Amino acid sequence: xAEIDPTQLELERQGILLTTVNxxxxxxxxxxxxPMAFGLACCxxxxxxxxxxxxxxxxxxxxxxxxxxxxxxxxxxxxxxxxKMAPQVVxxxxxxxxxxxxxxxxxxxxxxxxxxxxxxxxxxxDLLIPVDVYVPGCPPRPxxxxxxxxxxxxxxxxxxxxxxxxxxxxxxxxxGDFPVPTFGAKGLEIDGKLVDPVxxxxxxxxxxxxxxxxxxxGQIEHPEVVRQFPIMDPEVELENALxxxxxxxxxxxxxxxxxxxxxx
Amino acid sequence: xxxxxxxxxxxxxxxxxxxxxxxxxxxAITPPPAHGPQPGLFHPPDPFIHxxxxxxxxxxxxxxxxxxxxxxxxxxxxxxxxxxxxxxRFYHPAGGPGIVLRxxxxxxxxxxxxxxxxxxxxxxxxREAFDLFGIEFVGHPYLRRIYMWDEFEGFPMRKxxxxxxxxYLGSDE
Numbered sequence: 001x002a003e004i005d006p007t008q009l010e011l012e013r014q015g016i017l018l019t020t021v022n023x024x025x026x027x028x029x030x031x032x033x034x035p036m037a038f039g040l041a042c043c044x045x046x047x048x049x050x051x052x053x054x055x056x057x058x059x060x061x062x063x064x065x066x067x068x069x070x071x072x073x074x075x076x077x078x079x080x081x082x083x084k085m086a087p088q089v090v091x092x093x094x095x096x097x098x099x100x101x102x103x104x105x106x107x108x109x110x111x112x113x114x115x116x117x118x119x120x121x122x123x124x125x126d127l128l129i130p131v132d133v134y135v136p137g138c139p140p141r142p143x144x145x146x147x148x149x150x151x152x153x154x155x156x157x158x159x160x161x162x163x164x165x166x167x168x169x170x171x172x173x174x175x176g177d178f179p180v181p182t183f184g185a186k187g188l189e190i191d192g193k194l195v196d197p198v199x200x201x202x203x204x205x206x207x208x209x210x211x212x213x214x215x216x217x218g219q220i221e222h223p224e225v226v227r228q229f230p231i232m233d234p235e236v237e238l239e240n241a242l243x244x245x246x247x248x249x250x251x252x253x254x255x256x257x258x259x260x261x262x263x264x
Numbered sequence: 265x266x267x268x269x270x271x272x273x274x275x276x277x278x279x280x281x282x283x284x285x286x287x288x289x290x291x292a293i294t295p296p297p298a299h300g301p302q303p304g305l306f307h308p309p310d311p312f313i314h315x316x317x318x319x320x321x322x323x324x325x326x327x328x329x330x331x332x333x334x335x336x337x338x339x340x341x342x343x344x345x346x347x348x349x350x351x352x353r354f355y356h357p358a359g360g361p362g363i364v365l366r367x368x369x370x371x372x373x374x375x376x377x378x379x380x381x382x383x384x385x386x387x388x389x390x391r392e393a394f395d396l397f398g399i400e401f402v403g404h405p406y407l408r409r410i411y412m413w414d415e416f417e418g419f420p421m422r423k424x425x426x427x428x429x430x431x432y433l434g435s436d437e
């Protein structure tokens with residue numbers, strides 16, 4: 001909850017409601033975030049536990065899993081988004097009515113997870129739609145998803161009606177549809193341009209945090225960037241299969257992405 | 265409960281279908297190292313079937329031996345040896361251990377007859393093998409990609425499919 005004036009709380013105890021339009025709207029929104037009933041992989045099992053009686057998301061007013069995107073406020077991207085599924089996810093998101101929120105649940109939805117280097121998995125749903133809350137874990141426990149929902153409620157409490165990202169004045173890129181990727185010979189394409197190739201890194205930067213506007217960060221991880229993984233470094237001497245001799249050079253150099261290592 | 269060892273199966277196949285059974289050389293999975301201990305060669309006990317006689321052998325397994333359930337068609341890519349190996353696994357409806365038929369086809373022109381006209385269950389297995397390994401099943405009624413999208417080019421489970429991604433960046437140096 002956002003900071004509340006103690007005078008106001010005292011008045012409410014006496015049966016007098018003094019509020020602002022912002023607070024009233026946000027209270028209505030935060031108390032009935034209806035998720036869309038769809039799951040993509042094993043995270044969806046945890047999402048079911050989150051919805052059922054033991055963890056009981058009904059305490060937060062979010063128990064109505066809607067079967068239609070038209071009636072849903074929240075999309076929980078629960079699981080691995082394969083490249084073949086990605087267009088449908090974006091299309092479902094486009095069909096949701098504003099205000100709409102996205103929780104990226106688990107390592108796969110956030111970054112591709114253990115399948116990131118595979119040929120068939122999207123490297124993070126935030127390449128295609130903006131994400132409000134990320135939940136780490138593989139899969140995250142239902143408590144973690146509850147915490148994500150509470151974090152989303154806190155974000156909603158901070159909204160100002162004139163400044164929300166869907167309507168009002170100013171630059172509102174979310175009023176349009178998000179581009180739905182199409183299938184190409186080498187991977188996913190948007191407007192005929194390859195954006196998430198099979199192999200290599202995504203050629204698209206992720207959406208930044210929605211609270212900072214719906215803009216891409218513009219930072220692309222270029223494939224030509226050389227990265228170092230110490231375990232694959234031939235200069236690291238191994239004492240046995242599991243133990244390197246001396247202090248790990250990347251710790252000694254205090255740089256996990258170093259190019260030259262001083263002798264520790 | 266029926267039980268048929270690979271050796272028994274070879275004997276049965278050798279008497280019933282002598283043309284179908286072939287002998288293969290033991291196969292080196294990886295190139296042998298220049299020094300040090302040499303890895304053993306791969307030579308499973310299961311019968312190897314000539315691709316041209318695969319349908320006859322499979323029908324013999326189903327109709328005469330009673331192993332009617334085609335559980336799985338697995339493909340192994342032996343890149344060093346230059347061949348694909350298709351492993352057909354059959355089970356008996358009454359239970360017991362399964363039996364295995366193996367077929368080897370060259371990597372440059374992988375083509376085997378389809379079992380789908382006789383086993384509807386083979387349909388998706390064969391489409392998967394076509395999708396991920398590019399094996400052509402002659403006689404399949406609907407040989408299209410099943411996992412990847414239709415526009416995709418390449419066969420991602422082949423060993424020579426380019427390996428790229430975060431993990432492999434800078435690993436050449």
